Amino acid sequence: MRYAFSGHLSGRLSGAALVVCLIAGLVSLIPDASYAATAPALKVSRTVVIAGETVTVTGASGTRGRRPVQLQHRDRGSWVRVANARTTRTGQFTFRYRPPAAARTGIALRVVARKAKVGSHRLRAVVTRTRTVRTVAPTARIEAPASTPAKSTVAVAGTFGPARPGRRTELQGWDGTTWSRIASGAQDGVGRSTFKVGLVQPGRRQLRVRTLAAGGAPTTASAARAIVVVPPPGPTGTAALAADGQAIVTWDPSDAVDLDGYNLYRADSVAGPWTLVTKTPLDRRHEGTFTVGGLSNGTAYAFAVSTVRTGGVESTRSVTGLVTPEAEVEVPQCGPELLKVDGTPWVCTFGEDFDGTDYDPTRWYAQQIFATGSPDTFACYRDTPETVSVGGGVLSLSVVRVEQPVSCTFAQFSGSTHFIAGSLMTYQRFTQQYGRIEARIKTRATELPxxxxxxxxxxxDRVPSPDLWPVAGEMDISETYSNLPELSIPFLHYRLDSEGGIHGVNTAYDCAAARGVWNTYTMVWRADWIGIYVNGTLCLSNTSGDSAFQKPYMFLFTAALGAGTNAYDGRAPLPATMQVDYLRVWK
Structure with a gap:
């Protein structure tokens, strides 16, 4: 650097003054030789520290050149050295500092550069501004619903403090002995993690969240949170009727799409403890009823039914009241005594004259899982006063058109329809193998299809069978069709079905039975012969002795919509009622 002095100035300065000016100018050229009046700033990576974490302390000494510096903290009123370092050529310094766990109210930090000589330069002492760092205990809090339905997915949130974005987190579950990881995550910018967890089985589930150890900070877990996984609702309309040594348990079939079946339980009181009686799968032909046998007469029993959903999720149990089986004392009545060919009397085993105001549910069950007709026009089966009724000494089963559509699914039928119908059967109430069976029936007079x-x-169906329908068997004593108004057509279904209907063997097409009048249908059933009569005239004789007919059968009456050439086309009058005067069964 040049220093130029004007002649005027040099003329006015004395020699001594000139020397002083020159020396002052030269001193001003010595780098960093002066001490800055303002203390240098001090930076810390964070001022709130989880106990065990390390902070980074950075700053500048305010002077150039490498020189030793100290990090100090204030302990009980005095500054205490905690670390030594050297600055860079530009005066920068960096320390790693772990505050004591007890520094909850804060601890002051500063950096001190003692007097030093760098080369030919003497550097004054430098003290930075102070910064305060305090330690806090880490926190973890879980947020979750108090309850949730079974087979649901819930959101569980963890909130951690102080926030450490990116730090790994976990959702854990308690299995009764240990905590185990369910899901992993990471803190977001405000210290939250959200987890999705599927809760399937009903019960009480204990959960907690935790953030994992990192940067010297320990693992921190929340308190446990209990979530009650609520089972699906149980069946409705559960009831039990006692009989001789048995009880008939009924319930309203569930329409849940994920239903696998039902569990039926028995107990000596409505409070339990419960013993599983049976698991009723959906592939049973008839839902909503089960007969529990082997009960002691005079002993009270309670029953409970639960639904079982896909994946084994069981509902709450729907409990019946206490019922007490009693010995059967009623003697069935089948009218005048009848004699067999050999002169011995037939013994009445079941007699029903329908002379009450409703059917007896210990003897009869109204079909509700069934459909008949054609795919475009079909009837769903319902137990309503319009479809099933008893009065005036007859059972009335009707096909009815309704304004509000109903829905059902059975075999090839599925969807909604405006038609309902009635069917009554002795399902799991009364079955018999061999004997004489007779009913008196009248149908609606019409020739329209x-x-x-x-x-x-x-x-x-309580008797195991290796075969499926039709090989397993079905005996239609009488089927009547409105487009064939003068006929009753019997049909025996068994392995011969593969050859179709064979007149005089498994069916008959000449059994006269006019619609609109009373007709009597009778079947005599022996191990080696089946004979079907209409109004006393033998119409069908079968001597196959097939294994399909060597087991107990139940008895059914069904009013239906037609199919095929007898499909309903809207012209046949509705309601259309099938009336039954009586059913009598002998051995």
Whole structure:
């Protein structure tokens, strides 16, 4: 650097003054030789520290050149050295500092550069501004609903403090002995983590959240949070009727789409403890009823039914009241005594004259899982006064058109329809193998297509069978069709079905039975012969002795919509009622 002095100035300065000016100018050229009046700033990476964490302390000494510096903290009124370092050439320094765990109210930090000589330069002492750092205990809090339905997915949130974005977190579950990880996550910018967890089985589930150890900070877990996983609702309309050594348990079938079946329980009181009686799968032909046998007469029992959903999720149990089986004392009545061919009397085993105001549910069950008709026009089965009624000494089963559509699914039928119908059967109430069976029936008089009625028999599904329908068997004592108004057509279903209907063997097409009048249908059933009579005339004789007919069967009456050439086309009058005067069964 040049220093130029004007002649005027040099003329006015004395020699001594000139020397002083030159020396002052030269001193001003010595780098960093002066001490800045303002203390340098001090930076810390965070001022709130979880106990165990380390902070980074940075700053500048305010002077150039490498020189030793100290990090100090204030302890009980005095500044105490905690670390030594050297600055960079530009005067920058960096320290890693772990505050004591007890520094809850804050601890002051500063950096001190003692007097030093760098080369030919003497550097004055430098003290930075102070910064305060305080330690806090880490916190973890869980947020979750108090309850949730079974088979649901819930959101569980964890809130951690102080926030450490990116730090790993976990959702854990308690299995009764240990905590185990369910899901992993990370803190967001405000210290939150959100987890999605599927809760399937009903019960009480204990959960907690925790943030994992990192940067010297320890693992921190929340308090446990209990979530009650609520089971689906149980069946409705559960009831039990006692009989001789048994009880008939009924319930309203569930329409849940994920239903697998039902569990039926028994106990000596309505409070339990409960013993599983049976698991009733959905592939049973008839839902909503089960007969529990082997009970002691004079002993009270309670029953409970639960639904079982896909994945084994069981509902709450719907409990019946206490019922007490009693010995059967009623003697069935079948009218005048009848004699067999060999002169011995037939013994009445079941007699029903329908002379009350409703059917007896210990003897009869109204079909509700069934459909008949054609895919475009079908009837769903319902137990309503319009479809099933008893009065005036007869059972009335009707096909009815309703304004509000109903829905059902059975075999090829699925969806909604404006037609409902009635069917009554002795399902799990009364079955018999061999004997004499007779019913007196009247159907709606019409020649228009669309109506069908059946007096038929179906195997007792409590008896195991390796075969499926039709090989397993079905006996239609009478089927009547409104487009064939003068006929009753019997049909025996068994392995011969593969050859179709064979007149005189498994069916008959000449059994006269006019619609609109009373007709009597009779079947005599032996191990080696089945004979079907209409109004006393033998119409069908079968001597196959097939294994399909060597087991107990139940008895059914069904009013139906027709199919095929007898499909309902809207012209046949509705309601259309099938009336039954009596059913009598002998051995």
């Amino acid at each position: 669309g109506l069908q009625e059946a007096f038929w028999m179906w195997p007792d």
